[in-house]
Amino acid sequence: DAKTTQPPSMDCAEGRAANLPCNHSTISGNEYVYWYRQIHSQGPQYIIHGLKNNETNEMASLIITEDRKSSTLILPHATLRDTAVYYCIVRVAGGNSGYALNFGKGTSLLVTP
């Protein structure tokens, strides 16, 4: 799996958009970008994933650069409950992969009132 680089921490005011960057310059053509988050003392929660097109769901938007070497997870209106560690993971998707997810250090997002 390609290595990812994320800032160790970020702050965001409640109600504002939180933009979390991730660098994955060694990503391969068949690797997807996944985002998970972990709220304190809970298991990781899936947020979103994408290959090369931008993706949006009820939780967040994922913007992937054209060269696929970096991406940004956007929480459009951050709430206090979004305070968590956010992990960007690059890997082959779906049934072809029997491998576990490899978690880096992630970005600790603090949403403040």
Next chain:
Amino acid sequence: GAVVSQHPSRVICKSGTSVKIECRSLDFQATTMFWYRQFPKKSLMLMATSNEGSKATYEQGVEKDKFLINHASLTLSTLTVTSAHPEDSSFYICSAKGLSGEQFFGPGTRLTVL
């Protein structure tokens, strides 16, 4: 989305005892389950990969005789920490992989060994 449960959610035990943690996929069949360990302020570290009906594959540095894994059915995997010591105190998390290949995580089990 798919639901994975763990039991117990937290356990406190005496040094030298064994503790069993259960991981269940509630609404799907999990061909593979993974066990992770997380120490305070650290990221998740993979301990082992468990396939139903076969022996688990352990990561380097994880003792298979200390961390016994049983995956007897497509919805249940168990992790037994044998002869637990205080340094085994950690947050243990399982994940289950369904037929689609996506992984879903349990809520974790907090183990404290006195």
